[in-house]
Amino acid sequence: MERLVDRYLRDEARAQIPLHPNQHAYQAGKWVEMALHRLTVQVERTYDHQETALGVFVVIEGAFNNTCYDTMCDALISHGSNYTTVQWIRATLEGHVIVANFNVFSMRLEISRGCLQGGVLSLLLWCLVVDDLLARLNGKAVLIQEYTDDIHLLGARKFPNTVSGLTQWVLLTVETWCNKIGLWVNPDNNGLIAFTRKRKIPGFFETHCFGVEFSLGRSSI
Numbered sequence: 001m002e003r004l005v006d007r008y009l010r011d012e013a014r015a016q017i018p019l020h021p022n023q024h025a026y027q028a029g030k031w032v033e034m035a036l037h038r039l040t041v042q043v044e045r046t047y048d049h050q051e052t053a054l055g056v057f058v059v060i061e062g063a064f065n066n067t068c069y070d071t072m073c074d075a076l077i078s079h080g081s082n083y084t085t086v087q088w089i090r091a092t093l094e095g096h097v098i099v100a101n102f103n104v105f106s107m108r109l110e111i112s113r114g115c116l117q118g119g120v121l122s123l124l125l126w127c128l129v130v131d132d133l134l135a136r137l138n139g140k141a142v143l144i145q146e147y148t149d150d151i152h153l154l155g156a157r158k159f160p161n162t163v164s165g166l167t168q169w170v171l172l173t174v175e176t177w178c179n180k181i182g183l184w185v186n187p188d189n190n191g192l193i194a195f196t197r198k199r200k201i202p203g204f205f206e207t208h209c210f211g212v213e214f215s216l217g218r219s220s221i
Contacts, residue, residue, distance in 0.1 A: 002092070002119065002120035002121055003120055005085060005088065005089065005121065006120050006121055006124060008085065009076075009079075009081060009085070009121075009124060010124070012080075013076075013079055013080040013081045013082075013085075014079060014080070016080045017078070017079045017080045019079075019127055019128070019131050020131050020134035020135060020138065020146075022035075022134055022143075022144060022145045022146065023127055023130075023131065023134065023145075023146050023147075024145060024146065024147045025123065025127060025146070025147050025148045026123050026124055026127050032147050035145045035147055035152070038143070038145065039055070039143070039145065039152065039154060042143050042154055042156070043055070043154070043195045045156075046156045046195055046196075047195070047197060049156075050158075050197070051156045051157060051158050051163075051196075052156065052157065052158075052159075052160045052163050052194060052195070052196040052198065052201060052204075053154055053155065053156035053163065053194070053195040053196070054154070054155055054156075054163050054164065054166075054167045054192065054193070054194055054195075054207075055152060055153070055154045055191075055192070055193045055194075055195060056152065056153040056154075056167060056170070056171065056190070056191070056192055056207070056214065057150070057151075057152045057153075057190060057191040057192075057193075058150075058151050058152075058153075058171075058174065058185045058186075058189070058190045058209070059149055059150055059151075059185065059186045059189040059190070060130070060149045060151065060178070060183055060184075060185060060186075061183065061184050061185060061186040061189075062183070063126055063130070063148070063149035063183065064114065064115045064117075064122060064126055064149070065113070065114045065115075066113055066114060066182065066183055067113055067114065067115065067125075067126065067129055067181065067182075067183065068112065068113045068181065068182055069090060069093050069094060069112060069113060071129055071181045071182075072089070072093070072115075072125045072128070072129055073086050073089070073090055075125070075128035075129045075131070075132065076089065076125075076128060078128075078132070079128050079131070089121065089125075092116070092119075092121075093115075093116070094112075095110075096110070096111045097109065097110050097111065098110075098111060113182070123148070126148070126149070129181070130146055130149075130151075132177070133146075133151075133173075133174065133177045134146060136173060136177065137153075137170060137173060141155065141166065142154065142155040142166060142167075142170050143155075144170075151174070153167070153170050153171075153174075155167050155170065156195075159203060160194075160196075160201045160202065160203045160204035161203030161204065161205070163204075164203070164204050164205045164206075164207065167192075167207050168205075168207045168208075171207050171208070171209040171214075172209075174209065175209050175210055178210075184210055185209050185210055185212075187210065187212040190209070190212070190214055191214070192206065192207060192214035192215065192216050193216070194216055204216075
């Protein structure tokens with residue numbers, strides 16, 4: 001049944017309101033190498049225009065385990081799914097219980113978030129959720145691409161302080177979006193890289209997200 005619903009969502013609902021073109025997971029003809037190629041092209045263009053680019057690489061912590069059911073259902077509706085399909089998917093998600101036993105003690109906890117591990121629909125549900133973030137940053141003079149729970153951002157400007165400010169604004173947008181749906185960025189799996197031919201970057205300041213400062217790496221060609 002899950003496979004039938006998955007086929008309906010891909011062929012019917014998603015055909016009317018497709019995923020953002022910069023999503024590279026769960027879409028025919030796209031894979032992670034395409035995202036890396038596009039990023040490389042943008043970086044080379046930065047060098048040609050003698051600009052400074054900042055690349056930010058973040059991982060949404062526990063994307064598949066911590067996304068609320070309401071968030072997933074709202075994403076389904078916003079992408080054209082009908083009420084019956086949304087309610088059926090909600091019914092498959094709800095009602096799961098965790099039981100923990102320790103000696104004579106036992107605790108039961110009803111789960112209210114997360115996709116089913118190994119579920120046919122799990123990846124699609126997350127793609128629909130994160131699509132909202134890509135749409136928010138679309139056309140904001142920054143390249144944003146996503147592959148499952150990995151997101152990379154690239155902003156380029158002539159002056160380092162300008163690109164730093166742009167990158168910080170983008171990260172605050174990511175943080176606001178995560179707070180809205182109850183997710184966060186893993187501080188141990190992030191990266192900030194400057195792409196430039198300049199030996200010094202005057203006016204540059206390091207960015208932060210969720211109170212964690214991103215340490216600057218550097219790529220110079």
